[in-house]
Amino acid sequence: QVQLVESGGGLVQAGGSLRLSCAASGRTFSNYAMGWFRQAPGKDRDVVAAISWSGARTYYADSVKGRCTISRDNAKNTVYLQLNSLKPEDTAVYYCAAGFKGFHTVATRRDEFDYWGQGTQVTVSS
Secondary structure, eight states: OEEEEEEOOEEEETTOOEEEEEEEEESOGGGEEEEEEEEOTTSOEEEEEEEOTTSSOEEEOTTTTTTEEEEEETTTTEEEEEEOSOOGGGOEEEEEEEEEOOTTOOOOSGGGOOEEOOOEEEEEEO
């Protein structure tokens, strides 16, 4: 089992920045590919960014490419999502997820992830 707890969400004005954190506990964190997803009201839960457990490979959704950075610190069992130049359409609940994958494998589909956090709300005002 892997337990995931997100933090860092909040209310921010358009153009602002937020850094989300996801703290993991349980099984060896570094064996898991990690991802950030988001879900707005009435919409599907979509991938925002993902990172391999080596940290060497990353993926970004087109909607956040250039504005977003995913990173991980395996020594601290934590994955981060830096969001810059935020837009009102970034408003959503952001979820952290963990999936057991190969060293350099990035997972991007929901069904590739085995564990999910409870989510943190990000609200961007115009």
